[in-house]
Amino acid sequence: MLKLNGVHHIAIICSDYQRSKQFYADVMGLTVVREVYREERRSYKLDLEVSGLYQIELFSFPDPPARPSRPEAAGLRHLAFGVDDVEAAIEHVNAHGVATEPIRTDEFTGKRFTFLADPDGLPIEFYEK
Known part of the structure; x- marks a missing residue:
């Protein structure tokens, strides 16, 4: 194996x-x-x-050629980073002019998360540990 x-x-x-x-x-x-x-x-x-x-x-x-990067496009869906406090992470990136989506809750784990995008539109997730 x-x-x-x-x-x-x-x-x-x-x-x-x-x-x-x-x-x-x-x-x-x-x-x-x-x-x-x-x-x-x-x-x-x-x-x-x-x-x-x-x-x-x-x-x-x-x-470089453009690549579809929305979460439902074939290929890499998104890059997720674990954070201790999703609200603090949002405040930090918002202070740098980066927009985030509203906080959601994972229906299976009960954990909170949100999405933002890198400069090329690659979806990035902050997932609260």
Whole structure:
């Protein structure tokens, strides 16, 4: 049987590297681990850390094609971050000009959550632990 040890990283291709870097590092509070520019690909790669456990790789490529990203499009549905207090998380991102949806409650767990979007419209969820 295959033994998976966890999620190693999540890769995101952005259309505006500086704007997405600012969003994920400054607004979302992810820690920058390393940033490299790959001349042969004309691409930045930014490694970001979430709580010392997970990594998000942020890539820039010249003229990436658009991808449907609404929650019901085929493929990755959304990126969810666990938070201690969904209202505090909402207040934080709202203070940075990021809009959020109204708080909902998971009908199966009773936990509260909300959605927002990254600069490219990728749905992001805050899910209260």
